[in-house]
Amino acid sequence: xxxxxxxxxxxxxxxxxxxxxxxxxxxxxxxxxxxxxxxxxxxxxxxxxxxxxxxxxxxxxxxxxxxxxxxxxxxxxxxxxxxxxxxxxxxxxxxxxxxxxxxxxxxxxxxxxxxxxxxxxxxxxxxxxxxxxxxxxxxxxxxxxxxxxxxxxxxxxxxxxxxxxxxxxxxxxxxxxxxxxxxxxxxxxxxxxxxxxxxxxxxxxxxxxxxxxxxxxxxxxxxxxxxxxxxxxxxxxxxxxxxxxxxxxxxxxxxxxxxxxxxxxxxxxxxxxxxxxxxxxxxxxxxxxxxxxxxxxxxxxxxxxxxxxxxxxxxxxxxxxxxxxxxxxxxxxxxxxxxxxxxxxxxxxxxxxxxxxxxxxxxxxxxxxxxxx
Numbered sequence: 001x002x003x004x005x006x007x008x009x010x011x012x013x014x015x016x017x018x019x020x021x022x023x024x025x026x027x028x029x030x031x032x033x034x035x036x037x038x039x040x041x042x043x044x045x046x047x048x049x050x051x052x053x054x055x056x057x058x059x060x061x062x063x064x065x066x067x068x069x070x071x072x073x074x075x076x077x078x079x080x081x082x083x084x085x086x087x088x089x090x091x092x093x094x095x096x097x098x099x100x101x102x103x104x105x106x107x108x109x110x111x112x113x114x115x116x117x118x119x120x121x122x123x124x125x126x127x128x129x130x131x132x133x134x135x136x137x138x139x140x141x142x143x144x145x146x147x148x149x150x151x152x153x154x155x156x157x158x159x160x161x162x163x164x165x166x167x168x169x170x171x172x173x174x175x176x177x178x179x180x181x182x183x184x185x186x187x188x189x190x191x192x193x194x195x196x197x198x199x200x201x202x203x204x205x206x207x208x209x210x211x212x213x214x215x216x217x218x219x220x221x222x223x224x225x226x227x228x229x230x231x232x233x234x235x236x237x238x239x240x241x242x243x244x245x246x247x248x249x250x251x252x253x254x255x256x257x258x259x260x261x262x263x264x265x266x267x268x269x270x271x272x273x274x275x276x277x278x279x280x281x282x283x284x285x286x287x288x289x290x291x292x293x294x295x296x297x298x299x300x301x302x303x304x305x306x307x308x309x310x311x312x313x314x315x316x317x318x319x320x321x322x323x324x325x326x327x328x329x330x331x332x333x334x335x336x337x338x339x340x341x342x343x344x345x346x347x348x349x350x351x352x353x354x355x356x357x358x359x360x361x362x363x364x365x366x367x368x369x370x371x372x373x
Contacts (some may be wrong), residue, residue: 002266023064023075027082030057034086037306041269048269049262054301057333058090063342092300093336095321100350102246102367105217108135109140109227109293109338110363114185116148118329118360127346127358128162132355134167135190138365142215143190144227146295148173150184163190172198174211187211187227201226203278205271210279210294221370224286228279228294230304231271233264272297276304283311289345291368295338295361313341316348316366325353330361347371 029050036051052055068076114129128151136144142164150158155173164314168190175186187208189198193215201210210228217223255344261270283290292313298304300315309315317325317339327338338361342348 001073019037020073020075023068023073023079026060026064027059027075027078029053030061030082030086033057033301034082034089035091036301037303039303040273041266041303042273045266045269048303049265051301051303052299052335053109054089054299055093058086087273087303091304092318093316093324094323095317095319095323096351097320097350098322100320100322100352100367102106102303102350104349104367104369105141106365106367107144107225107293107340108138108140108297108363108365109144109146109340109358111146111229111338111361113359113361115358117153117358120193131167131356132162132360134358139167140190140365141192142225143168144225144293145188145190146227146229148186148188153184155184155186159176159188162188166190168192170195170289172211172213174198174200174208176208183274187229189213189225189227190216191225193217195224201228201279201282203275205231205274206232207275209275210282210292214288215336223290224288224290225312226290226292226294228284228292228296230279230295231268232295232296232297233268247307268297269303270298274306276307280307283308286343289370290343291336291340291346292342293364293366297337299335299337307339312344314344314348316340316342316368317364318352319351320366321349321351321353323366325351327353327362327364329355329357329362338362339363340364342368345371 032047033050033054036047036054039047041048061079065076065079065083068079112131115131117127151272152158159171159173170191170193172189172195173186185211189211195213195215197214199212200208201212202211209230210226212224212226214222215222283292296304317336324336325336326333326336328335340348340351346368349367349369351364353362353364355362
């Protein structure tokens, strides 16, 4: 072996001293994050927290795999194996349909954030009028909204005004909380097709996790549309910044807000694990063609997502979307937490996420037809 080869070999081994431990840590975290969908967060929330970072850890695996190949590390075999095993979870994130079929009824789901706007000074009227304008221009057949909040203190009047201005004759509003009297915060479903039945989706957590309506598409077909909102993390602005900066190890922010951040994550994961079982039971008890859309506050790697697809419901982004389809509008740009799921009697022909500045979520719109099965 000549002197040049000896030097290159020493350099390679020197890099491996640092690269192998780093690659091994990324691989361990990737295993934990990819397992999140199979572990109940109320029993162990470490997997759920790691699952939030699955796209970042997947990217880390690709980078460390490339480094291992360059340095001829034996870790490359483990990395390849883990990436192959992770394919079913990874495919939950990506839509491969760049040329959509735009046939069928058109539906949107949107968490409107109480009409508070997002990252700008705005009043309720400016925001809700802007959302009404968007809905009217897009000519949706059905719309399901979460965090619909009264801007006058008279929810019945506000619901009627919103529906009529947006161009809908039929609508149903349900409050978030299981108590009597008028509520100023809840779910609104708008429909241009007649609503023949409606109801709530209660939870053992003493909160309505959603509402539903049954609409008649034609005399021979009734479809159930459900709008849901599972418990949120309720993070403050600084906690969100700390969470977003966790990937870049901004230690000052993490030290300052890490404890409250972790506490809120653990609490919401535990509650959501209970709520998704209630939602799963609602889905299983439904004999009608069913669409469930809304803010699930969890990612495709999560326990929440896994429990829903266990019922046979199909993620419409995977079925008819393109790209990552991230729906969170803040500093966590990889998060897809808003979805449409459809039962086997229906198929989505197109799913897309629209970027709007009126909420910390972006709306998801979808078109669907009856499925041939």
